[in-house]
Amino acid sequence: MLSYLIRRILLIVPTLIGATALIFFVMALAPVSITDALLSREGNLQPGERKAREEYLNRRYGLNKPLPVQYFRWLNAISPVGVKEKGPGFPASWKVGVKWPDLGNSFKQARPVGPIILEALPVTLLIQTISMPLSIAIAITSGIWAAKHRGKLQDVATGTVLLGLWSLPVIWVAVMLIGYLANVHYLKWFPAAGLHDPRAGSMSFFPGHGSAGYLLDSLWHLVLPVTCLTYGSFAFLSKLTRASLLDTLGADFIRTARAKGLSERVVLYRHALRNSLLPLITVFAGILPAMITGSIVVEKVFSVAGMGRLVIDSLLAQDRELFLSVATITLLLQLTGFLLMDIAYAIADPRVSYE
Amino acid sequence: MSRGDGNSGFPVRPAVGYAPGGAMSDDLPLRRTYLQHVVHDTLVPVASRLGLAWVVCLAFFAVTAPFIANSHPILMQEAGRWSSPMLKSLEPADIVLPVAAIAAAVLLVRRKLSAGQGLGMVAWVSAVTYAATAWPSAPQYYATLRGARLELMSAWAAWTLLRFVGAMVVMMIVLLPIFVLPRRATMVAGACLAPLVVLTLVFPVRPPELVVYERYRQKEGSGQITFVLRAMVPYSANDRLRDQPELRLTPPRRGHPLGTEPNGADVLSRMIHASRIALSIGFIATGIAVVVGVIVGGLMGYFVGTVDLLGMRLIEIFQAIPRLVLLVAITASYGRSLYLMMAVIGMLSWTGDARFIRAEFLKLRKEDFVQAAVAAGLPLRSILFRHMLPNGIAPVLVSASFGVASAILLESTLSFLGLGLVDEPSWGQMLNQAREGSGFNWWIALFPGAAIFLTVFAYNLVGESLRDALDPKLLKRE
């Protein structure tokens, strides 16, 4: 089991390298050179500052070197295992070892990238970690219900409604929700922006003293963003649960279970469900990218300062440092998600062997 | 209740269609081919018929957009002279689309040709029309090329390519009707479409001409125009109503059934024109995804081993990158071009199809008929594409239908984020304007958003129906 785990983790590395290489080269081959864009934006730089910037860029990226070298310099800087010091003459005076990843400095915000990401990451993770279990729970319950009432009117109607939910664009839902439900002109049921009340710093955690409290206030702010992220994946997963359950219920071993005299409830929840949840695990890994896309839109519409907004802002500001780091972290999160799904599947299905 | 026929009085309905599998029967012959049966089954549910109806509706709007929503009048009389500004303002694409649609409709009704031959015929008609309409503007394009700084290839190479392509087109126009009908229809279709693609790519985008839309309204107001016949929606997508600034950002009213935008343009007209972008991106991006996916997946599934390992790494890399992130990165770095967007969306969506085809081919290569084809010495492309592919294409068709929906969603999201096309209207970009100004512009949020939703829903309905029709297990599962 341990060797399987280590092998899977190691397999992430080539995928990560490949994907980051793709992003890096795509951006580097752009018709407008990054340096020109960076330096021309801040057109009124003092000659000294401009020189310093150019030197920094050259040192970090080796902009006068060929592209693959640039990529590896950046990769080396960002990875926790790499070359620490480079003297003349490879490899004698090069020290290779474990080091802190150096994510660089953001140009737009004039501070290191690390803290910027550390501020934004928990926000996005908070929304995701609330949405994912919620959508799974709703999906499984509704999927089981639909499978039990298969063929009847409520099942067919629910199926079409779910398909419609899945087809609703996040951009539309977010705009409509915020336009109607968070608008002083219509219904102001929910707040329009951000995740916290401006006075959150001075609030107590639980309700009391005349204010709702930090916890409830956060939850109130989270309702709309979480709704936007949940409805799509739960609709998809629900249909999948139903289909998978119906598939499993037609299997031979279910007939055996019934022939043993087990009640329909036990057959459904003990025998059928465990088998039908297996394909769900693999599919769920495919939903992760959609959640990232969704969080980009949701964070923009609801003015939440998370990773998604960082992606867009950094690109629009031509802040290559920040964008590359953000993209890499996002990739890493996603690949970790895939890995966790694989492990979960290997644990859940005894037919999968760890060789 | 019993219409007895010797079956002890139980209700009996005659079995229609073809005989169920299992026990052999010699009474009911097959009445339809498999493809016809699949198409029929897909269109049985009401929902998928509605979905298809919406798509057809949308296609109609996309094809006829410049004719039904245009500020240029169809016909006008100015100072005694008749003229048709609309016809003069048409681009080659505006003419090719209706012609191709009519050709396709005629072929569908007449049903004299097979699917492949019909496709070839439509492609030939499109190529001829395009050449005929684009060639008069050729001198203008030559001039632009001479002045343009092409980084990808030198101006001389571009000239040579143009002349070569021109010669091919002429040959095609003259010789092809002889070859279209008998056989090799797919090759013909490819041969027709290739120069079309090259032509559109090589010719740079026409520099935006400054069109003064309001002059028609002003001239009519001042009496210079004596007779005018306007399009149904008398506003172009880019007509910002500069002569009527008070009509900016107004909710639905007379004259503007869906309201106006913050910069003055009519919402209905922009929505009609935006359907073109939506449909074309959907089809072409998915087409690219399917072609690339089938080729990669097919090779992986057939030549297992190193090819399979490498291919799986490639698939993992492409699947790992969130599509929107890369799309945004490319658009921000390379500029906004319709073709670039189509290509990128296509190149980010092929992994699903590749996996399906790989799984199918892995199963199929052990089948007897494939072994027989190999033993008979058939060429590889014949084995892959004529024998194995038709048997394994089913999940890809389903995935393609859902893929069109997801491509449209992706493009809308990109436009919503402000990174979409600039000149062409797009539903996503319109949705972004819903929050401009002081309040919530409900008409700009509702209508374009509903259009995106309905289109995506329609494709998903058809895709679901197609999946149910192709699922062999559905016969067991009631």
Place this chain on the structure above:
Amino acid sequence: MAQPLLEIRDLTVGFDTDRGWIVPVRNVSFCIYPGQTAALVGESGCGKSVTALSILRLIAEPPGRILSGQVLMEGRDLLALPETQMRSVRGKDIAMIFQEPMTSLNPVFTIGDQIMEAILLHQHVTAREARDIAERSLYDVGIADPGRRLNEYPHQMSGGMRQRVMIAMALSCKPKLLIADEPTTALDVTIQAQILELLRKLQRQANMAMLLITHDLGVVAENADVVGVMYASRIVEYATVEDLFDRPAHPYTEGLFRSVPKLGNLAERLATIPGTVPNPAHFPSGCKFHPRCHRMEGDAKCGQIEPSLREVAGSHWAACHHVPNHASSPETSPRLDHRREVVAMATEDLGADVLPSAKEYRP
């Protein structure tokens, strides 16, 4: 004469498909006596599996439906029982094993879990005792090292072993009747013999009745006491196994025996029954076999009136107009309390390899 253990009267089962009603079991009646092995023979699609599943009411209600009939077990009509009581019949009074051992066990549970589930459901024992019973059952079916096997998953076992596990599971609660739906069709020939041998031995030990569904006449010859031949949803012949093999009455049974190639018989062509099995959606009128029958000789009656199952000789029922005495025989439902003469078979001496020895198993 003893009372029958299970009596099926006029059972008719239909399926409502979107291509019309299909009735694969029509007016089927017969009896099984305690300790007897009754066989239902027929080709694929004749309705024997549906009959077996209907006894335990395992037919999916939509689209299937039991249209008429009774299934009396020791006097109680199983078809009229409420579901809760039916569940205590399944697995406890009547157990069933199926054709495909590869897919009949749940892949995510150990076989120990699955056997104990059945035991704990029907017997009041603790978990520890249930485990012991399960281990004992595995030993009884000839699986070596049963303690370790209890913790294994189905995919770790071969087809023959899985079928033994199924048998162990079915017999763990000592049912009175075992329904075996083609238990050996999916197995190798050598394993077939072992499994059938095992079933016979266990049956004799527990005096358990068995309903054996098969299409293999060889299996019938070695294992059955009484045989019912099914064709196109009806029983067309019912007799003791000796009678059936010596004097088949129905033309279909005749055709079946004729088409079995015999050793030493130099024939250039194998005999077949012309034509094919009819589509259940389109049964012929009158006698269902008449389009293929060689006895018909243009008799219009065969195409119009369906012959009923009648006792044409003592302990022999047939449904054919052209069987002697058919018209004058009483129309009764078959009941035969018959056990075959036990012929000492050579394989019984191999019991030491195939079956556990007589001494007590000590875990």
